[in-house]
Amino acid sequence: MRxxxxxxxxxxxxxxxxxxxxxxxxxxSPKVRAANKKIFGEDLSAIEIVRRIVSxxxxxxxxxxxxxxxxxxxxxxxxFAVELGEIEIDSEIFASLKVAAENIRRxxxxxxxxxxxxxxxxxxxxxxxxxxLERVGVYVPGGTAAYPSSVLMNIIPAKVAGVRExxxxxxxxxxxxxxxxxxxxxxxxxxxxxxxAVAAMAxxxxxxxRVNKIVGPGNIFVTLAKKEVYGHCDIDMLAGPSEILIIxxxxxxxxxxxxxxxxxxxxxxxACSILITTSQTLAEKISAQVDAQxxxxxxxxxxxxxxxxxxxxxxxxxxxxxxxxxxxxAPEHLELLIQEPFALLPKIKNAGAIFLxxxxxxxxxxxxxxxxxxxxxxxxAKFFSVLNVETFLKRTSLISYTQKDLLGAAADxxxxxxxxxxxxxxxxxxxxxxFS
Amino acid sequence: MRxxxxxxxxxxxxxxxxxxxxxxxxxxSPKVRAANKKIFGEDLSAIEIVRRIVSxxxxxxxxxxxxxxxxxxxxxxxxFAVELGEIEIDSEIFASLKVAAENIRRxxxxxxxxxxxxxxxxxxxxxxxxxxLERVGVYVPGGTAAYPSSVLMNIIPAKVAGVRExxxxxxxxxxxxxxxxxxxxxxxxxxxxxxxAVAAMAxxxxxxxRVNKIVGPGNIFVTLAKKEVYGHCDIDMLAGPSEILIIxxxxxxxxxxxxxxxxxxxxxxxACSILITTSQTLAEKISAQVDAQxxxxxxxxxxxxxxxxxxxxxxxxxxxxxxxxxxxxAPEHLELLIQEPFALLPKIKNAGAIFLxxxxxxxxxxxxxxxxxxxxxxxxAKFFSVLNVETFLKRTSLISYTQKDLLGAAADxxxxxxxxxxxxxxxxxxxxxxFS
Numbered sequence: 001m002r003x004x005x006x007x008x009x010x011x012x013x014x015x016x017x018x019x020x021x022x023x024x025x026x027x028x029s030p031k032v033r034a035a036n037k038k039i040f041g042e043d044l045s046a047i048e049i050v051r052r053i054v055s056x057x058x059x060x061x062x063x064x065x066x067x068x069x070x071x072x073x074x075x076x077x078x079x080f081a082v083e084l085g086e087i088e089i090d091s092e093i094f095a096s097l098k099v100a101a102e103n104i105r106r107x108x109x110x111x112x113x114x115x116x117x118x119x120x121x122x123x124x125x126x127x128x129x130x131x132x133l134e135r136v137g138v139y140v141p142g143g144t145a146a147y148p149s150s151v152l153m154n155i156i157p158a159k160v161a162g163v164r165e166x167x168x169x170x171x172x173x174x175x176x177x178x179x180x181x182x183x184x185x186x187x188x189x190x191x192x193x194x195x196x197a198v199a200a201m202a203x204x205x206x207x208x209x210r211v212n213k214i215v216g217p218g219n220i221f222v223t224l225a226k227k228e229v230y231g232h233c234d235i236d237m238l239a240g241p242s243e244i245l246i247i248x249x250x251x252x253x254x255x256x257x258x259x260x261x262x263x264x265x266x267x268x269x270x271a272c273s274i275l276i277t278t279s280q281t282l283a284e285k286i287s288a289q290v291d292a293q294x295x296x297x298x299x300x301x302x303x304x305x306x307x308x309x310x311x312x313x314x315x316x317x318x319x320x321x322x323x324x325x326x327x328x329x330a331p332e333h334l335e336l337l338i339q340e341p342f343a344l345l346p347k348i349k350n351a352g353a354i355f356l357x358x359x360x361x362x363x364x365x366x367x368x369x370x371x372x373x374x375x376x377x378x379x380x381a382k383f384f385s386v387l388n389v390e391t392f393l394k395r396t397s398l399i400s401y402t403q404k405d406l407l408g409a410a411a412d413x414x415x416x417x418x419x420x421x422x423x424x425x426x427x428x429x430x431x432x433x434x435f436s
Numbered sequence: 437m438r439x440x441x442x443x444x445x446x447x448x449x450x451x452x453x454x455x456x457x458x459x460x461x462x463x464x465s466p467k468v469r470a471a472n473k474k475i476f477g478e479d480l481s482a483i484e485i486v487r488r489i490v491s492x493x494x495x496x497x498x499x500x501x502x503x504x505x506x507x508x509x510x511x512x513x514x515x516f517a518v519e520l521g522e523i524e525i526d527s528e529i530f531a532s533l534k535v536a537a538e539n540i541r542r543x544x545x546x547x548x549x550x551x552x553x554x555x556x557x558x559x560x561x562x563x564x565x566x567x568x569l570e571r572v573g574v575y576v577p578g579g580t581a582a583y584p585s586s587v588l589m590n591i592i593p594a595k596v597a598g599v600r601e602x603x604x605x606x607x608x609x610x611x612x613x614x615x616x617x618x619x620x621x622x623x624x625x626x627x628x629x630x631x632x633a634v635a636a637m638a639x640x641x642x643x644x645x646r647v648n649k650i651v652g653p654g655n656i657f658v659t660l661a662k663k664e665v666y667g668h669c670d671i672d673m674l675a676g677p678s679e680i681l682i683i684x685x686x687x688x689x690x691x692x693x694x695x696x697x698x699x700x701x702x703x704x705x706x707a708c709s710i711l712i713t714t715s716q717t718l719a720e721k722i723s724a725q726v727d728a729q730x731x732x733x734x735x736x737x738x739x740x741x742x743x744x745x746x747x748x749x750x751x752x753x754x755x756x757x758x759x760x761x762x763x764x765x766a767p768e769h770l771e772l773l774i775q776e777p778f779a780l781l782p783k784i785k786n787a788g789a790i791f792l793x794x795x796x797x798x799x800x801x802x803x804x805x806x807x808x809x810x811x812x813x814x815x816x817a818k819f820f821s822v823l824n825v826e827t828f829l830k831r832t833s834l835i836s837y838t839q840k841d842l843l844g845a846a847a848d849x850x851x852x853x854x855x856x857x858x859x860x861x862x863x864x865x866x867x868x869x870x871f872s
Contacts (some may be wrong), residue, residue, distance in 0.1 A: 023667055093855045096848040107562060110554050118546050126543055126807055131785055133819055147856050212819040231459055231663055231674040234819035238667040259864040266860040298859045349567055356836035363861040364837055367852045368845050371562055371833035383569055383648040383670035385831035395821035397807035400792035409804050412532040416803045419529045420583050423734045424702040425799040428695040
């Protein structure tokens with residue numbers, strides 16, 4: 001695994017390495033482009049394809065969903081719904097899914113905010129109501145990325161928030177995914193995928209109910225479709241390939257560090273595994289460990305491609321520089337394999353989730369600890385949050401004034417309204433003065 | 437003002453009246469289209485214009501900002517910055533702005549969530565860190581919509597949240613707007629506007645620093661630009677014309693109700709003023725009051741156009757039907773002019789802000805009470821929140837396990853990882869077993 005030295009190549013060069021492509025700069029492979037050219041009759045970009053699909057589903061509903069599902073997925077569908085009653089439960093994995101579900105539920109219950117009120121003036125009151133969304137849609141991707149753990153991570157927080165109806169769309173309705181959805185409390189499942197599924201949930205069709213928010217990861221077409229429908233409903237975030245960044249000092253165990261870098265790399269050839277350390281010796285040991293451990297992995301081709309493409313060990317001059325670089329990178333997963341991780345915590349400004357110490361490896365968070373594993377990627381941890389119960393709640397202000405308190409505020413309101421030229425605003429206050 | 441009767445025209449017909457156009461269905465006026473045709477050389481839709489501007493600013497930075505500012509706003513600019521030191525303060529309005537600012541600050545401080553930790557297993561810990569965004573951009577529109585009160589409402593919550601740098605862009609750097617920004621604690625002001633200002637903040641240019649989130653209302657071009665840059669940074673919401681919906685029973689004062697409907701109508705010919713009541717008599721009185729009060733308003737042309745276009749009094753059969761219709765409409769502002777407003781509160785699911793009782797008219801919330809007046813419009817209160825301190829914060833998970841607790845969880849993690857085919861994930865756990 002490649003090692004670069006910040007003092008040699010300079011901070012700017014390191015930052016360049018850590019700069020990720022934006023979600024809309026990802027290029028389609030020649031194979032995908034050729035397949036799409038066959039379907040659409042011309043060589044369209046991903047966003048052009050998505051705009052066409054979303055617009056057609058918005059206009060033509062199920063007819064467009066059926067048409068694109070046939071053309072793109074090669075599947076002939078009439079009825080999208082999966083019968084929940086028929087879903088069977090695989091007992092062995094199910095026991096572990098239940099442990100995970102319980103931990104996820106417990107953590108997200110602790111996250112629940114409360115509606116509150118606060119008093120003003122003599123007998124007036126302000127407040128903030130926290131109200132669950134009525135209906136949300138969970139997208140679960142097909143292919144190798146169809147993870148039952150993600151199903152739990154998306155549905156359980158919505159359930160905890162009090163969402164009345166949770167629907168799920170997936171092109172890959174495999175047994176474990178369906179069992180996880182049932183366990184988590186899904187209300188309806190539809191076996192459709194891609195941009196057409198996203199559009200169907202955003203606008204509603206004959207078979208698919210319209211939702212208030214769409215959550216869950218997907219490929220580039222799903223991601224671009226989520227952006228396209230944003231505003232017609234809300235979405236959780238725009239997510240891309242997975243990432244880990246590890247900060248390690250010379251107390252770190254190179255075997256653990258290498259294993260954690262690889263656990264991320266096996267996700268996707270585009271996954272990103274970065275380690276920043278102050279120790280050149282450790283850097284070399286970890287690099288060797290990555291090469292050694294890689295050999296025995298079943299998914300070594302994917303992991304090797306990711307390490308080759310986006311893997312990097314940075315030797316920083318100080319721990320503070322390492323933290324600065326981590327904040328610059330804003331990784332999805334940040335592991336602190338250092339002697340006193342909590343001492344550094346207040347300095348961490350940008351990360352999706354922070355794993356503190358040698359015994360908090362990322363897979364603990366992926367599967368079992370309880371906090372969500374749906375996390376901002378591609379540097380968006382600078383502004384997006386981990387999926388949480390807030391994702392499924394909205395806030396409404398409450399204002400209740402007494403006549404006396406309103407009259408006390410009247411002069412200021414009238415002055416401000418008139419300064420803005422909004423005389424009817426001032427008038428609505430004056431009318432309350434006259435009639436009092 | 438027009439009255440419709442739910443029992444006569446039927447619930448569906450009423451719902452159709454209450455259904456708003458989506459933000460991307462708004463059509464440009466012939467005048468605006470002609471002006472844009474001159475600038476762009478062809479008859480482009482609003483979204484095509486915005487995509488072109490955003491793409492140019494992303495590629496060419498300040499050169500594109502300067503070029504579009506000249507072409508669209510007719511202003512030749514080299515230096516965008518406003519000198520904060522030179523901003524003077526208008527003493528009379530300023531006193532009222534200060535009262536407003538203090539109330540806004542106080543309410544938003546009460547909103548502040550805390551980072552927290554929770555214990556697990558023997559000596560393990562999970563948590564949620566709440567971290568302010570580093571830099572945000574506030575957009576303040578020009579024209580008649582340049583409101584100092586909006587400047588306070590956007591900047592103060594960011595300041596309370598702990599945002600390190602707050603920049604503001606406005607094409608209309610008038611004295612009161614600048615004074616309000618200074619009072620609220622803005623760090624930098626730039627006198628640019630439109631889609632080019634939004635793009636400049638999202639991608640950064642030579643003069644404009646790149647921000648993590650853009651907040652604040654604007655015209656259709658600004659709104660579409662916010663959607664276009666979403667994902668490169670976060671945005672607050674996609675906002676359209678302002679709205680009020682009043683639920684009134686026969687205890688309501690028709691003079692107050694009419695004044696409140698008009699205070700919304702004076703904003704914009706596209707503003708929406710709806711009243712739902714169970715009393716036919718009240719409906720008629722309010723309708724007459726609206727016509728009477730309208731005559732004396734300085735902005736009567738705008739208000740009359742809005743009432744004509746989007747004004748409606750609905751006579752519902754029951755208070756429950758009135759509430760159902762309000763939830764269907766999901767208004768920006770909801771006034772409850774009824775005898776026991778708090779008795780209905782739990783039934784309200786969708787509204788930006790709720791004003792309870794006769795002495796809580798909307799302008800109280802617009803200017804002075806303290807809760808934010810930046811609210812979701814166009815039915816998006818079904819999924820978007822009022823602007824609040826959370827708008828400027830993000831959530832990061834914390835995971836810290838001890839060796840013993842990790843080993844206790846190991847079997848479940850390994851089973852789930854292997855069921856998903858992610859053996860390197862399982863391996864990262866196993867390595868901790870071996871070395872322990």
